[in-house]
Amino acid sequence: MMFDKISLLSLLFISNISAFTLDTTRTTLLSNNRRVLRVGTNDDEITSSSSSSEKPTTRVNKEIQHHKPKSFATKCASLYHPNKGAERGLAPPVYFGSTFLLDDASHGARLHEKREAPYTDEDGFVYSRWGSPTNEAAALQIAALEGITDIADGQCLLFNSGMSAITSALMAVLKAGDHAIFPYTVYGGTHEFMKEFATQWGITVTYVDAAGPEGPENYKAAFQNNTKVVYTETPANPTCRLTDLEGVAKIVDEHYGASNDIPGSDPHARKRPWTMCDGTFATPYHQRVLDVPGMDVSIHSATKYLGGHSDILAGSVTSRSEPFLHGCAKVQKLITVPLNPMDSFLLARGVRTLDVRMQRHGENALKVAQMLEEHPMVDKVFYPGLPSHPDRYLADSIFKSGRDDDDEDGSNQTYGGMISFITIGDGEEALRRAQNVCERLRVINLAVSLGGVESLCEHPASMTHTMIPREQRVAGGLHDGLIRISVGLEKASDLVNDLKTALDLCDKDGCAAE
Secondary structure, eight states, rough: OHHHHHHHHHGGGTTTSSSOOOOHHHHHHEEEEEEEEBOOHHHHHHHHOOOTTTTTSSOOOOOOOOOOOHHHHHHHHHOOOOOTGGOSSOOOOOOOSBBOSSSSHHHHHHHHOOOOOOOOOOOOOGGGGGGHHHHEEEEEEEHHTTTOOSSOOOOOEEEEHHHHHHHHHHHTTTTTTTTEEEEEEOHHHHHHHIIIIIIIGEEEEEEEOOOOHHHHHHHHHHHTEEEEEEEEESSTTTTOOOOOOHHHHHHHHHHHHOOOOOOOOOGGGGEEEEEEETTTTTTHHHHHHGGSSSSEEEETTTTTTTSSSSSSOOOOOOOOOHHHHHHHHHHHHHHHHHHHHHHHHOOOOOOOOHHHHHHEEEEHHHHHHHHHHHHHTTTEEEOTSSSTTTTHHHHHHOOOTOOOSSSOOTTOOOSEEEEEEEEESOOOHHHHHHHHHHHHHHHSOSOOOSSSSSOOEEOOGGGTTTOOHHEEEEEHTOOOTTEEEEOOOSSSHHHHHHHHHHHEEETTTTTOOO
């Protein structure tokens, strides 16, 4: 049960009440027929106490042999923990410890011999670079949003940024001599990693147009015998074009066969390519990637909507494949790094309001998109909720709007908070006009990133996607005049008026003086 899992992580505050224990304390504990237990992480194996007449159901902590300190220096250096009752705090605690007490040498040996995995087992934690309680609690919550209700069915890893999550997922399965397929409109940082690092490691990359009805066939045309990753990003950043994930997974299965991962196997030994999706724009509120048959890995920049307040950097990688999770956990342990405890706490707190925030983002975005579509200075608007969107036929199947199976179809329907639009004009004229529009805004903030409560705008051609060659950028739909808006939670009319004013001030020669 999720309640047991997360709640019991908070019991770490009361295991090992202090690093030193008096003989009299131990006598009292034993006389009350209670044993001090070390809290693990398996639901059915954790208790806070047990009677001496009962057989122990968990691994029992050996009594720590430290004495109560007497000297000033040792008092300063000793570890003090709260008494019983701390576990009753409603919110899971922030557990900052970098290392964890061991029962004995054999306990330490067991922990170091284990196969890397996202979560701990009954032996507990050893070192925060390999996992920590607050991080694991937040990961369990993200996994639940992804549709994973049992740790045997899948797990989640949290990283210190979205790029850390993306690169870790790729490094877990790619090696020299492998081939990977990516969409033209992949996030700029992902493109930069493949160009500046992956290709230097002997990995070849093919880019395809992944959007619309031809997307799956475009992937198929790029298949090679050594293809190990089929990477998708939907909705795409920043064009908001959609990819048919079911179609992509189906053609991968038809060409390479369905996946049949054996726990304990090497993720590099798999013949079928790993199908991955960066679903940052949609979040699990709208798009449940792992519910699509044949999709292996769901990636999110949790900095964005999942965190929701522009105050953390975080990334998540979730999968149902044990070999992949092992490989990704090993990369996290040795190369990248888990999300730190404080940001794990903030991420979990942000997720608690995801449902209501995403509803408001979508409601506001539709009103903004409708105004943009009518404005004479706008050539095109890309918003999945508009009938004019080129992939509108996919939108209703992708944007679930937080609905559960027992909810009425179409209830609370929204289409996310991301909008892209293109100003009229070509080349330098469009480039200049788009820049001027962004700089005229007075409610919407000119800043990179997205998914916060505040509205943001950016101009990809001169900001986030400058590292992509213009020819490739335009081929992927990133025109010179394209502007991306992350619609926040402000009053919708304030956002509409702000954008309208900025556009009204511009003519074919650029932005007029105020």
